[in-house]
Amino acid sequence: MEHEKITTIYLDMDGVTFNWLEATAKLLNIDLFADENSYRPIGERASKREIWKTIGKMGESFWSTIPVMQYGKDLYWLCKSCVEDVIFLTAPSEDPASLSGKSKALREVFNCRAKDVIFANDKWRLAKPNTLLIDDNEGKINDFEKHGGQIFLWPTPLGSYDTYKQDIEIAFDILSARLYAN
Numbered sequence: 001m002e003h004e005k006i007t008t009i010y011l012d013m014d015g016v017t018f019n020w021l022e023a024t025a026k027l028l029n030i031d032l033f034a035d036e037n038s039y040r041p042i043g044e045r046a047s048k049r050e051i052w053k054t055i056g057k058m059g060e061s062f063w064s065t066i067p068v069m070q071y072g073k074d075l076y077w078l079c080k081s082c083v084e085d086v087i088f089l090t091a092p093s094e095d096p097a098s099l100s101g102k103s104k105a106l107r108e109v110f111n112c113r114a115k116d117v118i119f120a121n122d123k124w125r126l127a128k129p130n131t132l133l134i135d136d137n138e139g140k141i142n143d144f145e146k147h148g149g150q151i152f153l154w155p156t157p158l159g160s161y162d163t164y165k166q167d168i169e170i171a172f173d174i175l176s177a178r179l180y181a182n
């Protein structure tokens with residue numbers, strides 16, 4: 001399929017550039033990779049209510065200190081070197097502290113200003129033929145494509161951790177090829 005030239009990249013935070021999972025697991029004292037060959041989603045280890053209650057107690061400091069993914073800066077700079085307009089597009093939680101916390105994290109790690117981030121749950125509202133969404137949420141990716149945007153589904157650590165590391169490498173290769181051809 002012929003794609004239009006990408007002029008804007010929308011980059012997800014949680015699960016793509018920032019390690020929400022690691023931060024949440026640490027907060028709840030859960031070892032996600034206790035069994036190195038079988039990763040179990042955090043949703044199977046703690047209830048949604050417990051997860052959000054614990055995060056809620058931390059307030060802004062949880063969101064502002066989520067560690068950047070090991071490869072997060074490389075991913076950002078890969079995007080930035082190919083497409084000038086790279087915007088973080090991230091869904092806030094129901095807690096307003098997530099907006100200020102995420103803004104702080106972006107400023108700290110990527111030197112982002114307010115204009116460099118959009119907070120939206122319905123990411124599809126920004127879909128256009130010349131925009132690319134990089135996200136690990138399949139539902140959001142599908143909706144974005146349905147509304148005419150271009151998509152790149154980022155890997156999630158389902159299955160084994162080794163597979164995940166490999167998946168990330170493959171994702172970098174495919175994305176680089178696509179962006180360099182843009």
Ligand SMILES: [Mg+2]
Nearest residue numbers: 012014015136
């Ligand atoms: Mg995500």
